[in-house]
Amino acid sequence: MVKAFTQEYVYKHPWERVTSASYRKFTDHENRRILTHILEVDTLSCKHDPISKKLYTTRAVTVHFPGPWFIRKIIGQEICHCIESTVVDAKSRSMQLxxxxxxxxxxxxxxxxxxxxxxxxxxxxxxxxxHETNIHLKPLPALASIAEKVEQRYVEKVVKYSATGREVMERICTYLEAESREIRRL
Structure with a gap:
């Protein structure tokens, strides 16, 4: 079974500020206290193509596994490793993660x-x-009957983490806006 959902959000900030905030989201210590499910983020590669004006970044992200506690006990892991790929297209002003x-x-x-x-x-x-998320739980035979409930619980966690991430992005955007005003004032 696959659980899919899409969210849309409007930042009242220009694209350049929002994309800058996206890159800063995991680096600030204050944000790390808020984004408690993020354990570690490492940049694996970052390449700029001067012809296409695109920036390609790949990061390894280690997160606290957000599934229910009994699933974590069964699989024997509390953490999950992820790969995040980002393409920023300066010409079309688009950023895709x-x-x-x-x-x-x-x-x-x-x-x-x-x-x-x-x-x-x-x-x-x-x-x-x-923001689009697809979740596919591959149930263990003993857990087949509760797979849908587990997926729903996971969706609820992802929605919560997304909201927290948007709050962090808004805070960074506000900081960048104030920083920009200060620079213009000088």
């Missing part, structure tokens, strides 16, 4: 896709974020 777990795939597959684009109604001041 995709992440997928690389551990625990025998039990669960999670794929997230996030896209940031200038908002069609106010492209110079707002950014629209589209």
């Amino acid at each position: 995709s992440s997928r777990n690389v551990s625990l795939q025998k039990f669960i597959e999670v794929e997230e896709k996030i896209r940031y684009d200038p908002h069609p109604d106010n492209p110079s001041r707002w950014t629209v974020c589209r």
Whole structure:
């Protein structure tokens, strides 16, 4: 069974600020206290193509496995390793992130896709974020009857973490806006 859901959110900040905030989300110590499910983030590669004006980044993200405690006990792991790939296209002003777990795939597959684009109604001041998540729990025979409930619980955790992530992004955007005003004032 696959559980899929999509969220859309509008940041009242320009695309450049929102994409900068996305890169800073995991680096600030204050954010790490808020994003408690994120244990570690390492940049594996970062390449800029001067012809296409695209920036390609790959990061390894280690998270606290958000599944129910009894599933964590059965599989014997509390953490999950993920790979996040990002493409920033400066020409079209688009940023696309995709992440997928690389551990625990025998039990669960999670794929997230996030896209940031200038908002069609106010492209110079707002950014629209589209967030799509697909969750596929591969139930153990003993747990087949509760697989759907476990997937729903996982969805609830992802929705909660997404909301927390948006709060962090808003805070960083506000900080970057104040920083920009201060620089212009000087």
